[in-house]
Amino acid sequence: MNTGTHYAPVRCRVADCDAFALTGADTCWTHLQDRDAWRMKLADLDLNAAWLAGVDLSGRDLSGWDLRSARLSGACLRGANLNGADLRDTFLDGADLAGATFEEANLEFAILGGADASGASFRGANLQRANLVGTRAHGADFSGANLYYARPGNADLEGAIFHNATIQRTIFRHANLKDADLSGVEGSANFENANLEGVAR
Amino acid sequence: MIFRRFLLDVNESNTFLVACEQTREALLVDLGSWTPDIPAFLHGNALRLTTVFITHDHYDHTDGLRAAIEDNDARVYSGKGCVGGLPGTRVGHGDTITVGSLTGSVVATPGHTPEGVSLVLPGMVFTGDALFAGSVGGTSSGGNAIRQLEGIREHVFNLPDHYEVHPGHGPSSTVAIERRFNPFFN
Numbered sequence: 222m223n224t225g226t227h228y229a230p231v232r233c234r235v236a237d238c239d240a241f242a243l244t245g246a247d248t249c250w251t252h253l254q255d256r257d258a259w260r261m262k263l264a265d266l267d268l269n270a271a272w273l274a275g276v277d278l279s280g281r282d283l284s285g286w287d288l289r290s291a292r293l294s295g296a297c298l299r300g301a302n303l304n305g306a307d308l309r310d311t312f313l314d315g316a317d318l319a320g321a322t323f324e325e326a327n328l329e330f331a332i333l334g335g336a337d338a339s340g341a342s343f344r345g346a347n348l349q350r351a352n353l354v355g356t357r358a359h360g361a362d363f364s365g366a367n368l369y370y371a372r373p374g375n376a377d378l379e380g381a382i383f384h385n386a387t388i389q390r391t392i393f394r395h396a397n398l399k400d401a402d403l404s405g406v407e408g409s410a411n412f413e414n415a416n417l418e419g420v421a422r
Numbered sequence: 423m424i425f426r427r428f429l430l431d432v433n434e435s436n437t438f439l440v441a442c443e444q445t446r447e448a449l450l451v452d453l454g455s456w457t458p459d460i461p462a463f464l465h466g467n468a469l470r471l472t473t474v475f476i477t478h479d480h481y482d483h484t485d486g487l488r489a490a491i492e493d494n495d496a497r498v499y500s501g502k503g504c505v506g507g508l509p510g511t512r513v514g515h516g517d518t519i520t521v522g523s524l525t526g527s528v529v530a531t532p533g534h535t536p537e538g539v540s541l542v543l544p545g546m547v548f549t550g551d552a553l554f555a556g557s558v559g560g561t562s563s564g565g566n567a568i569r570q571l572e573g574i575r576e577h578v579f580n581l582p583d584h585y586e587v588h589p590g591h592g593p594s595s596t597v598a599i600e601r602r603f604n605p606f607f608n
Contacts, residue, residue: 332599
């Protein structure tokens with residue numbers, strides 16, 4: 222799998238603002254005047270490698286969207302529906318993903334480091350080679366997901382469900398897996414210095 | 423800037439392509455194999471490979487070099503003069519590499535290998551096997567391990583939070599994620 226990115230972010234037009242303008246706008250999220258209008262036209266834009274840092278798309282239906290290589294750093298996607306979305310190489314670092322659903326989504330090489338995905342559902346998702354470093358995902362559901370070579374180092378995965386997930390070469394170094402459900406997992410993972418208290422296997 | 427990752431079939435290695443949209447000149451960072459995807463992408467996007475930057479002299483980062491040079495008139499830069507058994511230009515900390523309108527800065531990140539170098543471009547840094555998402559490269563001694571951590575702290579973690587970190591294996595990251603959560607630094 223190889224995805225492409227064309228990086229061409231431009232600065233927000235507001236003087237003295239260091240942030241980049243959103244795709245489909247000439248300002249950053251902070252300075253965007255009509256956010257509803259921008260959200261309305263989003264579905265018609267080419268969002269492959271789009272700049273969407275800091276946006277609020279909480280509760281939105283983004284199922285099946287092509288967001289490959291998009292920059293959603295710090296975005297609020299709380300409760301959003303991203304089932305079946307193409308999120309390969311997408312930056313979701315520091316994003317609020319609490320309660321969002323990513324069922325059957327493609328998150329290969331996605332960057333979720335430092336995001337809060339508590340209560341999110343990744344059932345059946347492709348998380349191969351995903352960056353989950355420092356991700357907080359209390360009670361998140363990874364049932365049937367493929368986490369081959371994923372990197373959840375230092376992640377807080379307390380109570381997360383990995384039932385029947387593939388964890389071959391997954392690196393859980395220093396992760397908190399307290400009370401996590403690892404029943405039926407396939408593959409051999411690295412649990413160096415991980416907290417495995419109360420883990421169900 | 424044109425950017426693309428190639429996942430190679432050798433040891434889960436990454437090769438990255440960065441190109442100038444104006445001049446169509448392209449740079450490759452590490453080249454563990456000359457997988458057909460790479461020349462196909464160059465050709466398909468009317469890009470000309472002018473530069474190869476090798477972060478360190480290990481086979482899974484250099485084995486595609488010979489074929490790439492045979493097919494293209496590209497300059498090779500690394501922390502060693504000779505890399506992958508082929509001649510190249512030695513670069514060190516503070517040197518710059520230009521590809522079209524893009525200028526990269528070389529920073530020293532030794533430890534995994536003595537001559538390990540990383541390349542900083544606008545908004546991103548290519549770290550080879552010095553820094554991975556949530557990990558660092560293996561070293562042969564405690565002294566090299568300390569040297570590697572110091573090099574990363576001084577020359578990578580000093581970059582802005584949003585800078586992307588593109589390692590030689592595994593997923594990409596950001597400076598903010600690694601500075602805050604990488605277990606080897608916390």
